[in-house]
Amino acid sequence: MKHGRTATQGGQHHTTRSDKRRAFRRGAAMAVPIMLGYFPLATAYGILAYQAGLPAASTVAMSLLVYAGASQFMAVNMIGLGAAGLEIVLACFMVNIRHIVMSMSLLQRYGHLPTSTKRAASLGITDETFAMLSFAPADSDHAGGWFLAGVMATSYASWVLGSLVGSLLSSLIPGDWAASMAMALYAMFIGLLVPGLQRKPDATGTAVAGALVCTALNPVVGAGWAIAMGTLLGGLVGVLRGHWDPDIGEASS
Amino acid sequence: MPYFWIICGMAAVTAIPRLLPALLPEGLTLPRWVERWLASIPYAALGALIFPGVWYLDGERPWVGMAGATAAFITAWKGLPLGVTLAVAVAVVMGVKLLGLPG
Structure with a gap:
């Protein structure tokens, strides 16, 4: 850091x-x-x-x-x-x-x-x-x-x-x-994430994990909690991946 | 004003989660893994914000949102500016809706 x-x-x-x-x-x-x-x-x-x-x-x-x-x-x-x-x-x-x-x-x-x-x-x-x-x-x-x-x-x-x-x-x-x-906001998220991942391909697993957790929990706990849990648990994947690649997880540039 | 107290209550419960972390004492040294975790949050959050939300963009017709998402992905992948990504994705969604596919 x-x-x-x-x-x-x-x-x-x-x-x-x-x-x-x-x-x-x-x-x-x-x-x-x-x-x-x-x-x-x-x-x-x-x-x-x-x-x-x-x-x-x-x-x-x-x-x-x-x-x-x-x-x-x-x-x-x-x-x-x-x-x-x-x-x-x-x-x-x-x-x-x-x-x-x-x-x-x-x-x-x-x-x-x-x-x-x-x-x-x-x-x-x-x-x-x-x-x-x-x-x-x-x-x-x-x-x-x-x-x-x-x-x-x-x-x-x-x-x-x-x-x-x-x-x-x-x-x-x-x-x-x-x-x-409403598509504009999703397009914005995609337009921010894709170049972010091009710069830091190792974070792809983190983003996918966030999406998967959110999708799995969405029907159970509702969108707000599903996004929170996807963020928290997906972020942990970033921590684990970072164990192998010391660079992952630093503030994006 | 009608609904005044509901609005005040909503304002409080919206402000608290935003503000809470900034009220904690500063200068705490976070363990390395927590720092890493916080720095990974944006990637995980965007994954969760995009999916499954975009799937449900047009209710029962997931292909509408997915068409827009695919268009956004391609323009973003090619390194075009964010505004172009937005315009292309919205145009694709409007186009697919105009086609009036069943659903």
Whole structure:
């Protein structure tokens, strides 16, 4: 890990205002694929929320305060079915447990940042920002707080705006387009993973193990837990493989 | 605002898992295997995030998602930019849906 981190420690000495702005823009540019995936998905959420009887203010407030796709889709679905509040909150917690692991993994990568920055940034962790940041180049351009802010704020803004648009224009948007656009986020995951594996072919077993565990557990424990368990157990394969190849498992470059 | 307390509850249980690791005391020296494990997490997580989710993209018609995934895989493998991968995959999914295969 030592040599992995030194590269990210430069560029922290004297950051001017324009440096910050440039880093923020770099992050925002990197988040464009997330934005393209989030916006239509959030409109789909807005439409569903409208159909479940949520007023626009509640729909947008949920995106502002919760900011978690799977949980919000589930919640409006449950509200539509007349579920109790506590049930919804508990189900939401179950779906979100996986973010503990993602947060731990990102913290290791961004361990050099000030505590307050890490805490603020951790609130912006989603499956997509986690994936994007985990596979970002490990250089000083992609390591600072303002870069993180650019990625996080852009993603967040498109999610919130998309849900507002969906809620207000629900009758104008064909329901089918959001389903097609959902492919964008999977394409993003694939587009991040494939070059990652080209650089580090030894991690292929880890990725396959994650997918297999998730597939096996999905019908048993639900998608949220299945992803968490696939991540945890698949990651252990990485540890075992790393026993034979000391290079595996270092922060991706 | 209707559903105010549900939204607050959801906000709390979403923020806690994200924030919790950042609240732990710093400077802990992790065992080597834990470091390795955390660094392997992105690969395992992406595997789990892609599959089986993409299989169920279009409900009962797995070939829709799989066609998109195959297209994304090929464009990504050829080293094309992420935006191209997204556009190609979405176009393929829309195309397959337009074909209106049974399901």
